[in-house]
Amino acid sequence: MPAALDSAGAPQQQHDLRSAGLSRSSTYSEYLQGFPSFPSHLFASPPAHPHSGTPSPTSRSSSASNPSGSSIDWTREYALERARRAALASLPGLRGVLARLLDASLPWLAVVLTGVCTGVVASCLDVLSAWLGDLRLGACRDMWWMSRGLCCAGLDPGETCRAWRTWGEIAAAEKHVVARALAQYGIYMIFAVLFALTSSAFVNVFAPHAFHTGIPEIKVLLGGYVMSGFLSPMTLVIKSLGLPLAVASGLNLGAEGPLVHVACCICDAVLRLFGTLRTNGARHREILSAAAAAGVSVAFGAPLGGVLFSLEEISTFFPGSTLWQSFVCAIVAAVTLQYIDPYNTGKLALFEVTASQVWRGFELAPWLLLGLAGGVWGAWFIRLNEEWERLRRASGLKNWPVTEVGALALFTAVVSYLIVFMRVPASELVVNLFQDCSGVDPYGLCDSSNTSSVVFLLLVTAFAKTLLTAVTFGASIPAGVILPSLTIGACAGRAVGLVMDQLHKAFPENWIFADCPADGACINPSIYAVVGAASALGGVTRMTISLVVILFELTGAIDIVIQLMMAVMVAKFTGDYFSKNGIYETWINLRNYPFLNTKAEYRRDTVLARHVMTPSNQLVCVSDEGWTVSRLEGLLEQEYYRGFPIVRTEKDRVLLGYVGRAELQEALATIRQVPEVTASTPCFFTPSPRAARPSRSSPAASPSPAPLPPRVLTDCVRRAGAQIPVQLSQDTPMEVVVQMFQRLGLRFVLLTRQGMLMGILTKMVGLHRDSG
């Protein structure tokens, strides 16, 4: 039964508060200390933050009313969009038909363009990464701008490539073998450090937003946060240049996450050609969701996985039309990449599993164990990464970002050069870990005489890479965490597979291996590597369906989908046991972005909205009497709130509506152009004469004379944003309120009791990026 039926409610409320050990005078945030599971930090105590810049007074676009560091209101953006469409629908004749046709085709055009550009950029990045990576090891004679693959193209399989020479050969061709090795080692490290320093310097000087993976920011952005510069062309250029350098530097990082950021930057650049798509915050974000799908699509060659990644992991709202646009964008990007074919393979799948995928029931046990280990490792890795970031901030290391990256690159190069599995590029290692022993085996993974040392090396690699990745991810360089996680998981999985294989060979008669055929081959370690990779990535990112589909598309391992699903599920459950936040959510928290996780559920009925709300006596309201043009103008100058509730009179506080700051500004600017309007002209927010109000209304609202009611103001406000604020009873449980914020994308709700404004709840907008 609604507690709205409380009359004034004071005793009841006092009782509630006392039972929680607090008095009404304490702030709501203190009050909420008792409810740790509740996202109280997301609901701001003041109704809205003052924003730094003064927005331009006349512009009516939503971007003007959504300054950087604020949060958009989805319902408002959709209302603006509806108004725009209504205007478009009323255009007469052929011009109207053409305009509507153009308007309907614009998003598709934008999506296709984004897809094509993303595919092209991804191809360029692939080629550039390969060339830079090879440059550390040697150069093509005469044609230094060629990667090893291009340099040696056209040779028969057995032939030695003479055109390509390692630095050792070039620098010390005739000398001692030790000198040659030292030259090789030295030049390798010089290049590695050089690449890392260049990349980091680019990022720090030109585009601070280009560092890191970018996925946490995109999640927050798509959730409604406004962050200027994050998708700027400069960010695009710097991230596109810095990413191949970072990858080629041999640091433990991946290019997959940053590619999502790159795709979103491309999309934003493309949208500059399409005015309405970019100015409306909601539509802008819908298209960006599609671009994120394209980013994953080219990163893994997994268009379907890209769409699901965008749906599951990144986007806050995913209406049906966005699904389609993501589909189109992901497909176009993948086809473009496949057409350009930078790897010259003709295939999209990066890491094809060539193993025969036959498995036995007893193998479920090690796979589930791998899932469990992935979850534990993921949680531990996140913790490590988080602690390092805190240390980085506390120790002042963050004031020396380029130095940090250089030192890291040097250290990584020194360590990596010693172990073969660490020296080779991670993607190449994963390809080999995912393959069985029927093909070529460049790294001795299948050397059965030497299994124990291979297992040892794999485990050392996994451990070292874990530590290195944990300190790399978050440094001032473009860096993703997906490929390192896959690599670490694949190493560990392969090691477990090898151990199982050895066990089977040692005890072939044991009842455990009863299912195995008699002739020997039973365990396939490459499948263990895939399962291990899935578990590790699941533990770190807490992705589910999209992860399985991506691995599916990545490896073509169709017969082990059930095992992959199980491992991913176990990893996610285990990881969630330690902390609910995946790596991206952890970074969202680390950087204090405001983000209302739509997947979280708050099941707690005891906190009501009135316990948390900012009470109405702390709100700045406008009322339908006593306001003049100059007083409204003064209000706009003095208060930087994003909007003002409208009440009937300041005494009865009967809620009439809400007016946004931008709309009010525009309305005032318009009526100021009417000659009769002076500073002292009274302003009303009701369109018809007040005498028409029924007599049963409060007697305090006595009819005012209203000699010259500036109806223009009303109409302007009405046209500017047909915004009906969402009103809720102040006794609504906060859990329901949070659900409404999540599902409707609200920025605020007004709380009422019997029609009277009692308070407001606003989604908090945090400070803009506190580091980096």
Next chain:
Amino acid sequence: MPAALDSAGAPQQQHDLRSAGLSRSSTYSEYLQGFPSFPSHLFASPPAHPHSGTPSPTSRSSSASNPSGSSIDWTREYALERARRAALASLPGLRGVLARLLDASLPWLAVVLTGVCTGVVASCLDVLSAWLGDLRLGACRDMWWMSRGLCCAGLDPGETCRAWRTWGEIAAAEKHVVARALAQYGIYMIFAVLFALTSSAFVNVFAPHAFHTGIPEIKVLLGGYVMSGFLSPMTLVIKSLGLPLAVASGLNLGAEGPLVHVACCICDAVLRLFGTLRTNGARHREILSAAAAAGVSVAFGAPLGGVLFSLEEISTFFPGSTLWQSFVCAIVAAVTLQYIDPYNTGKLALFEVTASQVWRGFELAPWLLLGLAGGVWGAWFIRLNEEWERLRRASGLKNWPVTEVGALALFTAVVSYLIVFMRVPASELVVNLFQDCSGVDPYGLCDSSNTSSVVFLLLVTAFAKTLLTAVTFGASIPAGVILPSLTIGACAGRAVGLVMDQLHKAFPENWIFADCPADGACINPSIYAVVGAASALGGVTRMTISLVVILFELTGAIDIVIQLMMAVMVAKFTGDYFSKNGIYETWINLRNYPFLNTKAEYRRDTVLARHVMTPSNQLVCVSDEGWTVSRLEGLLEQEYYRGFPIVRTEKDRVLLGYVGRAELQEALATIRQVPEVTASTPCFFTPSPRAARPSRSSPAASPSPAPLPPRVLTDCVRRAGAQIPVQLSQDTPMEVVVQMFQRLGLRFVLLTRQGMLMGILTKMVGLHRDSG
């Protein structure tokens, strides 16, 4: 600007109405005639339908307050669940810990049990279908209960199976060859008709809900509709028995859709062991979503596709926990099925594509054409199916359901026996259509000397199957539409592939085929079959991601995922051009189920809630003064509304809250047990004395004496359902209102103006099942 700022609003509103060509006196449904895109039929004119049975007066479970034919209110169900959890959380000591642990593990237990049972039942159905299907052709000597596969098991590949004899051999072993053929033909048809009649009779006599695919009903059910008997054990038994009979009868129908229904029935049966999961409407539906995923999982051997199918196609709400439960349920079901392994293949994938999946750029054109054709065909098929259903109802054919099925089976058998592609089971045909010409070719699909007649036969098969499926889907027999669509699409696709192949052979030098290798083999018709199947199914069901993933898992065709996505997308777009509704939505409309499509978007700003709402003067409200126990009891007897808004006084209509019928009934029953309470005891809905109300409230609400206020009533009502009704301004655009209905799962909203109740909007509950 909110139109809430209109004062009484009469002139404005009159103007709006006049401009729409209507006066206020006309009903809202007439008014909405002008807005065809608006789902006006979903908002009932009276606030709620009277329901037929009188609910039991004392039961407090939500099932009692959700009679069959009504619609649940998700917010209310979740509120009840919160109250239950709060009670559980307050249990002290070890008993509390154990109770909470049990409560948390119950859904998982239910999901695992459902998965295991679904896997077992699906295996049994597979075996039964195979045996019945073989029985039409012959029998195993001595062991008639064995299917051909079992009967002939253990033979070497080349050996002839002597134990299995066709009916022709048995009946006319020594006689003339014509007599033998006739005997074979006759017995085949007799069995076909017999199976169909049995299945249909079962359905009609014992469980009318077991007919058809069941997916439209499950969609509606998961959307909140209450439909008793649809998931009953009897329905489960009859559908499980009728389905193999229907499949074996040779009718053009599939078992995949009905398996989803079977899985949901199993889930409902399992949930009978778990009280709280079944009585709460919202949680019940969450688990049913998981069961639907298991159904698809066993139908196609596609656990991932099942989860996505449940997410995309079936479920209305899909919170994070449901995703997990679906995952688990689908995996457990698939593993169980694989463990039992009814096909003795060791593989889950039904239709493995063995073709090498190399393709050339020019092939995109025919594939996109296939997508286009799939969309057109899908729209046409839906139309055909719909028209036949209308004809069935209009002609009185629906009064002879068993006869209809019998005649249909006879006709199908006569027609099918003539064409080899139609005679064989559809799943077997699809397997062969999806295979290239490197393996066995029992139906001469690869006979290159005879291509034109194969193409002709394939097209005839596709056409005949289309007509037969259109009249079969909807007849009184368990029948799915997925396998027939796949078959038809595969036939058409293979035909197109063969034509392309012939073109290439005829004009190998043409520039179109420039990409082809010189040595001849270029076009692979089996890939065309897969693309065709995807297009046809996409056109009929309008599924997108889930369809691609299902085909993906079904065929293992990993390299053509981009082509499949393109074809599915084109098919969906083309189909949507003709009609927005897929086959399941069409049947939802045909059977008048109330269903608010959560995927639809209504972008129309001109209709406001006050134009559509039932105005408050037509509502039955209770107020906080003037009500006695007997008057409330009288109200419950006279009015069958699901609940009543509470206003302060009947004159000022200030909205205080809302009380559900069930809650009011329980509260009254409770206070009737208090000795002092008599029929004339006044009842209040506010907990504290009215004098405490602040003086600024309306003067009409004068403090009443309240000698014996039965606070018990208030408390009971409060405890029974802590239900805060969602209030909106009456000037909210209907588009926003619809969005709130969709996203929050509301059953009704109350519409207010400045705190006064102005009207109500209720999701309509249709009449229960008007046919079959």
